[in-house]
Amino acid sequence: MNRSALSNRSRLDRAGIALSGLCAIHCLASIVVVSALGLGGQWLLAPEIHRWGLALACVIAGVAIGWGALRHRRRTPFVVAMTGLTFMGGALAAPHGIEEAVLTIIGVALVSLGHILNLRHSH
Incomplete structure (x- = not known):
């Protein structure tokens, strides 16, 4: 595989890890902000965010x-990673x-781990 293709795949893996982290932060922040303050439920808990994220x-x-495979x-x-995506789908x-948050966080952790393993095997 040429360097350019490997670099593009590496960027996608890193984007997947970042997206997983943002998703986990979104889940935790949604619970805290909506539960504690009662704010933002219509945006933070919108099903469209979860569908588009998945x-x-x-x-x-x-x-x-x-x-990579x-x-x-x-x-x-x-x-x-596919097990993680299944958890994320179950969260919907x-x-x-x-x-929902527990299923999603388990899912994004597994997807992120899949990307990390993919990066490690590419070197």
Whole structure:
């Protein structure tokens, strides 16, 4: 694989890690702000944010980790990330609150770990 393609995949993996972190912060901040202050529920808890976030995570993980799996022929990053995306999808079916946040945080942690493993295997 040429340097340019490896660099692009690395950027996608790093974007996936950043997106996972932002998602976790969003979940925790939403619970704290809405519960403690009663503010922002209509924006912070909007289902569209979660649907778009999951769609973006699926695209980034699918491209970066799928590309990496084809390159380094290791299934672990792919399996870990897809398990995380499954948790994130399950969170969409949960009612807003602690259950949804726990499922989402587990999911984004696994997706992030998949991206980290993918980066490690690419070197």
